Amino acid sequence: AQSVTQLDSHVSVSEGTPVLLRCNYSSSYSPSLFWYVQHPNKGLQLLLKYTSAATLVKGINGFEAEFKKSETSFHLTKPSAHMSDAAEYFCVVSDPIAGKSTFGDGTTLTVKP
Amino acid sequence: EPEVTQTPSHQVTQMGQEVILRCVPISNHLYFYWYRQILGQKVEFLVSFYNNEISEKSEIFDDQFSVERPDGSNFTLKIRSTKLEDSAMYFCASRGPWGTDTQYFGPGTRLTVL
Structure with a gap:
């Protein structure tokens, strides 16, 4: 069994300030973890993934995430927010055998000028 | 770069009608999802x-x-007799051979049931 909890439904930051989107997971397996971004009326774009290699994962558009097994967390960060980062972000855990993905509830990121 | 495609992008149908949503996964992928x-x-x-x-x-x-x-x-999803609550965005995804872990998602089909 697997589950994902995104700890914040909404995060609001000012442009140029850091972003932190929090995610905790539960998995019976050694998990594969992902962050996807969804802009309004758009599909799901893969930001980054963790698959048991380096615990600090770098993704696109300056995002990165750190896998912490002891805390069962996979928080997403970015040093400096840009207006174009405003979107919905989903943390996802994937079953490495069947590949079924379980999504978190999502976090809406708002970036203020 | 290969990508998953879906058609149509938006489907409007009447309650009780059948709909078929279509997906073309990435060509060498073996696992498919809706x-x-x-x-x-x-x-x-x-x-x-x-x-x-x-x-x-x-x-x-x-x-x-x-x-x-x-x-x-092609990989299709059929809904035989649509209900109002079937209105949603439907995403297709595909994954490569066993041992690969990343699912690639299509852009979605927005289904509206009236």
């Missing part, structure tokens, strides 16, 4: 498909739903 996202809610797993059969399905995937891979390229 997910749905009701407006304002999270993405939910519907079904996974491998080796021409369903490998797992959720409780949402009742007898009104079916999936098929009619040829070597």
Whole structure:
């Protein structure tokens, strides 16, 4: 069994300030973890993934995430927010055998000028 | 870069009608999935498909739903008799051979049931 909890439904930051989107997971397996971004009326774009290699994962558009097994967390960060980062972000855990993905509830990121 | 495609991008139908949503997965992928996202809610797993059969399905995937891979390229989701609550964005995804872990999602089909 697997589950994902995104700890914040909404995060609001000012442009140029850091972003932190929090995610905790539960998995019976050694998990594969992902962050996807969804802009309004758009599909799901893969930001980054963790698959048991380096615990600090770098993704696109300056995002990165750190896998912490002891805390069962996979928080997403970015040093400096840009207006174009405003979107919905989903943390996802994937079953490495069947590949079924379980999504978190999502976090809406708002970036203020 | 290869990508998953879905057609149509938007489908409007009357309640009780049958709809077929189409997906073309990435060509060498072996695992296929459908997910749905009701407006304002999270993405939910519907079904996974491998080796021409369903490998797992959720409780949402009742007898009104079916999936098929009619040829070597398409992967379809059929809803036999649509209900208002079937209105959602439907995402197709595909994954490579066993041992690969990344699912690649299509752009989605927005289904509106009137």
